[in-house]
Amino acid sequence: MALVNLGTLGSTPVVKNNSSLTTSDTTDVFQFKITSGKNINLSLTDISAGDDADIRLFKDANLNGVLDDFDRKAGLVSNRGSNQDEAINFKTSSGTFFAEVSRFAPGSSGDVSYNLALSATQPSGTLPISASSSNLLPKEFVLGDLSGNVTRTGNVSNTNTTDVYNFSLGFRQSVNIQLDGLSTDADIRLIRDSNNNRIVDAGEVIRSSTNAGITSELISNITVAGNYFLQVTEATGNTNYNLAFNESSIPA
Ligand SMILES: [Ca+2]
Ligand SMILES: [Ca+2]
Ligand SMILES: [Ca+2]
Ligand SMILES: [Ca+2]
Structure with missing residues (x-):
């Protein structure tokens, strides 16, 4: 498992293009934090033809800085079939999060490549804060x-x-x-x-x-x-x- 710490995520998208998953390294985890209430946007695109990858979002619920079984009790998933784009858009409060990209083995042969973009856009208004439009364009x-x-x-x-x-x-x-x-x-x-x-x-x-x-x-x-x-x-x-x-x- 590759683990990449992106630090604090803001509205400017972080782009991880031409990333790959293999039969022996089937997940990539991108750790980041947001320091106030935001919309977390994840966009998984350009999954290689004939393959399937999915994306999940977990919060570091037990505040130990590690993605563990406790955190996995709650989360969001986008797991469409074949190489369709995946998207998660979550309005949430501050914290540390993990975006996990995983190779879906039954739908894939060999290596799976993908492009990933992540952003945390600023909600508008005062309480109750409104959602903001995502600045990412997965073909949902x-x-x-x-x-x-x-x-x-x-x-x-x-x-x-x-x-x-x-x-x-x-x-x-x-x-x-x-x-x-x-x-x-x-x-x-x-x-x-x-x-x-x-x-x-x-x-x-x-x-x-x-x-x-x-x-x-x-x-x-x-x-x-x-x-x-x-x-x-x-x-x-x-x-x-x-x-x-x-x-x-x-x-x-
Ligand atoms: Ca944890
Ligand atoms: Ca998928
Ligand atoms: Ca309206
Ligand atoms: Ca553009």
Whole structure:
């Protein structure tokens, strides 16, 4: 097991690209601390084709600086199949944490390579603090090229503060994106990852919709062809949501 201590994690993402797991060294653990309430964001991407890796997040609950069985009694996991991206977004108080990347043996052959990004973004407002959008872009829900209307349902909460949808828009296509069905406040924002680093950099947020309360959110009239990420982020607590991508073609 490789153990890497990252020190204090802040909002600037720490990136560990081209890391690898082998049949004899099946887990990597990244230790870090946060010094006040934050949103911890983990994004595991570019898992090698034909392989499977998962990610878990544990808190050093017994405060001994070591990831042990006590800490493992509680934690968060993202363990999708095959080489799909994994994501964890957790709003939490200060402490020491361990992000564990593990090779899922039944789904893998030989070495497994991956890219990992970690950040701890600052919640907004005073108590009760609101979640902040993640600045990482795992492809949690891949919609592909929008052809016709697409609807999805989901849930955001303190243990999953952000969901990330990936889609592309073709030439002479237009889309309106609507979020509704909320029971507490949630927001959306649309991102173009221009430098393709799977991180939300300055200038990459195209549009956002951040109405208060359970008012629905709308980002309308997106007409530029390309690849996009849409983030749904919890603002004040647990809520289900309906997300609709209403696509139409633009007449010549
Ligand atoms: Ca411990
Ligand atoms: Ca997996
Ligand atoms: Ca970027
Ligand atoms: Ca809102």
